[in-house]
Amino acid sequence: xxxxxxxxxxxxxxxxxxxxQFVATTTELLDQDLSVxxxxxxxxxxxxxxAKARHPKRVVNVGIREQLAVNVGAGMALTGLRPIVHTxxxxxxxRSFEQIKLGFSHQDVGGVLVSNxxxxxxxxxxxxxxxxxxxxxxxxxxxxxxxxxxHPAELDTLLREAVAGSGRVYIRTSVRSNREAHPxxxxxxxxxxxxxxxxxxxxxxxxxxxxxxxxxxxxxxxxTVRPFDADTLARTLGTADVIIVEPYAVGTSAAVVSEALVxxxxxxxxxxxxxxxxxxxxxxxxxxxEHGLDPAGLRRTIGDFLFLRG
Amino acid sequence: xxxxxxxxxxxxxxYDDLRHLMSLQxxxxxxxxxxxxxxxxxxxxxxxxxxxxxxxVEDPLRDRFLLSKGHGPMAYYAVLAARGFVPVDxxxxxxxxxxxxxYHPDRNLVPGVEISSGSLGHGLPLALGTxxxxxxxxxxxxxxxxxxxxxLDEGTNAEAIAAAGALGLDRLxxxxxxxxxxxxxxxxxxxxxxxxxxxxxxxxxxxxxAALRSALRHTDDAAPTLVxxxxxxx
Numbered sequence: 268x269x270x271x272x273x274x275x276x277x278x279x280x281x282x283x284x285x286x287x288q289f290v291a292t293t294t295e296l297l298d299q300d301l302s303v304x305x306x307x308x309x310x311x312x313x314x315x316x317x318a319k320a321r322h323p324k325r326v327v328n329v330g331i332r333e334q335l336a337v338n339v340g341a342g343m344a345l346t347g348l349r350p351i352v353h354t355x356x357x358x359x360x361x362r363s364f365e366q367i368k369l370g371f372s373h374q375d376v377g378g379v380l381v382s383n384x385x386x387x388x389x390x391x392x393x394x395x396x397x398x399x400x401x402x403x404x405x406x407x408x409x410x411x412x413x414x415x416x417x418h419p420a421e422l423d424t425l426l427r428e429a430v431a432g433s434g435r436v437y438i439r440t441s442v443r444s445n446r447e448a449h450p451x452x453x454x455x456x457x458x459x460x461x462x463x464x465x466x467x468x469x470x471x472x473x474x475x476x477x478x479x480x481x482x483x484x485x486x487x488x489x490x491t492v493r494p495f496d497a498d499t500l501a502r503t504l505g506t507a508d509v510i511i512v513e514p515y516a517v518g519t520s521a522a523v524v525s526e527a528l529v530x531x532x533x534x535x536x537x538x539x540x541x542x543x544x545x546x547x548x549x550x551x552x553x554x555x556x557e558h559g560l561d562p563a564g565l566r567r568t569i570g571d572f573l574f575l576r577g
Numbered sequence: 578x579x580x581x582x583x584x585x586x587x588x589x590x591x592y593d594d595l596r597h598l599m600s601l602q603x604x605x606x607x608x609x610x611x612x613x614x615x616x617x618x619x620x621x622x623x624x625x626x627x628x629x630x631x632x633x634v635e636d637p638l639r640d641r642f643l644l645s646k647g648h649g650p651m652a653y654y655a656v657l658a659a660r661g662f663v664p665v666d667x668x669x670x671x672x673x674x675x676x677x678x679x680y681h682p683d684r685n686l687v688p689g690v691e692i693s694s695g696s697l698g699h700g701l702p703l704a705l706g707t708x709x710x711x712x713x714x715x716x717x718x719x720x721x722x723x724x725x726x727x728x729l730d731e732g733t734n735a736e737a738i739a740a741a742g743a744l745g746l747d748r749l750x751x752x753x754x755x756x757x758x759x760x761x762x763x764x765x766x767x768x769x770x771x772x773x774x775x776x777x778x779x780x781x782x783x784x785x786x787a788a789l790r791s792a793l794r795h796t797d798d799a800a801p802t803l804v805x806x807x808x809x810x811x
Contacts, residue, residue, distance in 0.1 A: 342710060
């Protein structure tokens with residue numbers, strides 16, 4: 268019988284949670300760059316008292332009006348500002364999707380959308396506050412960078428880079444976090460092995476490492492899924508059995524993984540949040556286990572895919 | 578039978594030329610000015626109100642006009658051509674594959690077009706962001722957004738109307754073309770929805786150029802303004 272480690276994240280918490288890191292970094296960026304604006308929709312407003320006091324015209328709370336928040340950000344971008352629009356993922360992306368599509372993409376202006384409440388973070392909030400489809404939705408639009416930081420330090424780096432740029436960026440923060448930060452950018456090689464490759468995305472890394480700790484398998488890690496780092500995957504590929512583990516809707520990156528391997532006979536297994544109405548509350552850890560995203564669940568799925576015994 | 582002639586591209590155009598410029602897009606002369614609800618408002622804005630010109634489409638200090646009601650933009654294109662933002666030659670290609678002039682305007686294709694519109698209920702929220710962005714940068718430009726009375730059915734406008742009033746966006750003006758086309762109507766008039774949120778409101782004859790000019794030139798020291806331009810019932 269295979270021993271599977273318990274979820275590391277349930278035992279270890281980072282010094283500064285990701286949402287607090289978002290506030291700290293954004294506050295600093297507002298101080299440093301007069302072109303940066305922050306648009307809020309009541310969520311996290313109480314966390315920005317200093318920024319609001321110092322920059323009352325660049326920190327705007329439009330109230331519980333998420334669609335307005337997105338288009339206000341887009342309108343600010345039309346005047347040359349670099350907007351950061353922030354609220355819960357369900358409302359930032361799902362409720363306001365047409366505003367993202369038309370306000371930013373169709374107008375062809377840049378901006379940075381930062382969500383909290385990823386997937387099942389709000390486990391006790393029920394389906395209304397869960398949006399595992401957010402990355403897939405954004406991915407229907409051309410040209411968006413999508414970051415899924417797995418650690419507050421990664422968020423800090425990615426947010427600074429996003430704000431310094433001019434493009435359209437979606438950053439998905441989470442209460443789930445890995446113990447260690449890793450380099451941002453494309454895939455980072457965590458370990459190499461001969462039985463296949465696991466692509467661990469964002470907060471999924473620690474659970475993946477716990478699940479495959481005794482397997483001869485390559486593990487690549489990325490906090491950025493769009494653009495997708497096909498080069499590193501191709502360059503490090505051994506046995507062309509590839510598993511991608513994403514903390515949002517299962518299959519979100521299946522097409523880009525297949526495209527990256529189009530010249531190689533391969534098998535791909537997508538692991539992520541299944542398309543179900545769970546109708547359970549409890550903790551994020553319980554949701555993770557129910558979705559098969561805890562170390563034990565990942566080990567079962569990966570083992571089955573690789574025809575492993577035990 | 579009406580014989581179409583192309584206006585001389587070297588001369589300036591007047592209001593009376595708009596009917597002909599529109600006909601270049603539609604291929605007939607049926608689009609009498611009275612059948613085009615936005616035509617007079619657009620002409621007065623570009624002729625007598627907005628601080629914009631073809632050589633200043635990137636000027637941070639220019640006024641911004643946002644056509645939220647992007648449906649049926651022939652009058653808009655005609656005015657843009659008359660004022661020199663786009664070549665008159667473009668008009669005849671309206672809606673064709675290689676033309677920059679589509680059935681809904683695209684700001685990335687047409688000089689002087691501030692927003693790409695078509696899906697209703699986006700222009701006013703974008704205008705709020707534009708007004709807030711200009712205010713944050715200390716720029717005094719006006720932001721004028723044209724909506725239709727039926728377009729105001731879209732709930733996104735309700736979000737924007739309340740927020741603009743609360744935020745005191747005094748450089749923002751909504752001009753609402755009222756041809757009573759909202760399916761369920763607006764009991765008590767459109768302006769009641771704005772008035773309760775602190776907007777300064779006026780209702781004028783949408784065909785009276787002097788009245789439009791006066792209303793559209795007016796701004797309030799502390800509140801956004803609404804001009805309801807009443808035209809023939811659809």
